[in-house]
Amino acid sequence: MTDNILVADNVVKRFGGLTAVNKVDFTIPRLGIVSIIGPNGAGKTTFFNCITGFYQIDEGDILFDGQRLNGRTTDQITRMGIARTFQNIRLFGNMTAIENIMVGQESHLSSTWLGAIFGTPKTRTEQQESEEEANRLLNFVNLRGKGDLLARNLPYGDQRRLEIARALASRPKLLLLDEPTAGMNPRETAETTDFIRKLRDEFEITVLLIEHDMRVVMGISEDITVLDYGQKIAEGPPAAIQSNERVIEAYLGQGAAASATVSVEE
């Protein structure tokens, strides 16, 4: 049996009459880079929200490192080692870049408000270490010298990278990236792809991403899961997915699958 960091078993999430995620089984091997793809409204982000505790699932189990995630709150799940970014960037706009990263470190900080008021040595040391680490992360995502800028005043690409740095600050074992290259030009997209790989290698973490850009998905993923109408319709390595008829059908509509010349890559 392979070493899986996350196992989702028969996960169902309903909103009223709509079943957004329907009996999805899903595994992520440790230190892998895995993608979830699917047409708009396929339930990808809903599935993310189920893993991170934003939504409580209606049926099934999600196990992370052998522990059940069901019924846990977002902050508890983050403390267990899952960090995420958001599809529409959700930085703390009126805080500086460095403060954003320092908020990301929450899950391994221990100082209290009393410590802050009395300025205890422990609090001071923690504050200093936390600032140093935040600066290291800032440099890692190529934002050196921009620490004192307000997050909302950073250019778009910087905001995306800052969000990743903020997620990394929690020292996660599993990092969920929701459309990390959305809105980027081809050059930025290529950089981000390299960056995600570098991140996995340097921080020794597992990466799960939702992505629409097929070049990114095919270039980076070791495994791909395809969702359509909340159901898993295919999974496997990139090459297998590219030639999977049901996937082509989901993306391009019935009939398209018949013409074998159609390329999913564009």
Add this chain to the structure above:
Amino acid sequence: MNHTSSLSWRSLLNIGLLAGLAIVYTGLIGMIQVFSERGIIAGVLTMGQIMIFLPPLVAGYMAARRSREQGAGRMILNAGLAGLIAAVLPVILVLLIRQLDVMGVDIRSMFVNASKALIDHLTFERGIGPGLAMLVGFMTALGLAGGALMALPERIRQTLITGTTWVIGIGLLSEFMIQILRNLFGNQAGRSIFQAGALKPIPALIIFIVTAGIYYFWQLQGANIRARYARSGEGTKQTFQRTSVGLLGILLLMLPWIVGTFLSEVLANVGLYVLMALGLNIAVGLAGLLDLGYVTNFAVGAYVMGALTSTGPLGLAELNFWIVLPISVLAAMTTGFLLALPVLRMRGDYLAIATLGFGEIIRLLALSDWLAPYIGGAQGILFIPKPHIGSLTIDTPETFYYLILAACFIMLFISIRLNNSRTGRQWMAMREDEDAAGAMGIDTTLAKLLAFTLSAASGGLAGAIFASKLGAIFPHSFSLLISINVLSIIIVGGMGSIPGIVVGALALIGLPELLREFSDYRLLLYGALLIIMMLVRPEGLWPSAVRRRELQSDAAEAAAAD
């Protein structure tokens, strides 16, 4: 109308009529008459006249600004027209009041202030014909002046406005300036500058020249001086900072001696509000939790102090002030914590409405017959003793000023420490995006409870001191208005800014106590001030460093986009 930024006749008419309406409105509610009692420059200008003159001036300025791309000629013309149009409604008002009077209709049964006195003020006591001609002439001239002000280079315009503001400010506060001068330099000093509660003309001119001069010099040289300061070594900077903090400290300590008993009393009240605003700032400014029931904490602090120290029939324990002080604070924190529990899941507007309810509940509880045997109902708690330190009794406004100053410094210290801590960052993150904050591993439930609890502490402290200062407490002291005052201080001063709180409290609590005339119209002025602030200076009078940075970078972006 072929130019995009040209001023249409319609908006010119709007600007002028609005200015006229402002005069008619302030006249009909009696503001012009009341404010005419207060001189600014003896024999030359009263506050009431400013209320008549300011609207056409502003109208002229606005009209000129909207037509600034049509050349100087059109600017001035439009400004003059705006002033002229502004005169229309006041003239109609004067004629109407007179005509109704002639016809024997008693308009004063409906508009108490539509009196002969109002006509006199609007016609400068020169009779209807010449007076109205003067009014129209003045207002057109003021419109033109407003336009000319707009046409001037910005630096000169700002200089003129600064000088004028200082003269009006000092003129308004003449009574108290005389007092201060007397305390500092003896009886004669006041008389050489002031006369009959207003500035003498020559000193007024000198004040104008000096303040405008300083401002102009700073405009020219300020950047240089700042740059030189930035270049100077760490040692120099530290010396400079320490000196200024030291001077400020000495000033604060000497203040009661300089300003005398009455102003010390005002400052003590301002201090109590600073204390409350510092507390509410934790909830509203840092954590983004809009609490409209802050008076609850103030009331709990006051009633605990009252009940436990009172030597009257309602006194429970007759304890010492210093023993009860921490108990009051703890009681307020406990209340803050308990009231936070039911509203944990509420956000934004819903939270505001729920907390608003708590504020009213506490007042009704204090009034209720149910609790009357313990806290006196409408009769309140009497005979609350003054605090002692050794043999010294804290009973005068001056001594209370020091007690409140000390309390403010403690809260200030705590606020600053929290602001720059992990806890402060948790709150800010929660304010910015509660869901994302949760996803960062912040337990938002705990963070909210902590914000409400710590925010309550300072309200309880203020309440306890208030009870002991007054010597008696009554339910009507704890009205909704206190919550609104405290919140307004934070908004006017600058959300999340600690120096802004002091400035806001001085402006909103200090000024109305100094200017009796203002206190009649306090709510109206609050409303007007809040609207003007939101439109003209949304960052507040003294914004926090982050907010300033934010607005500067916005301005820079806008400039880059042009």
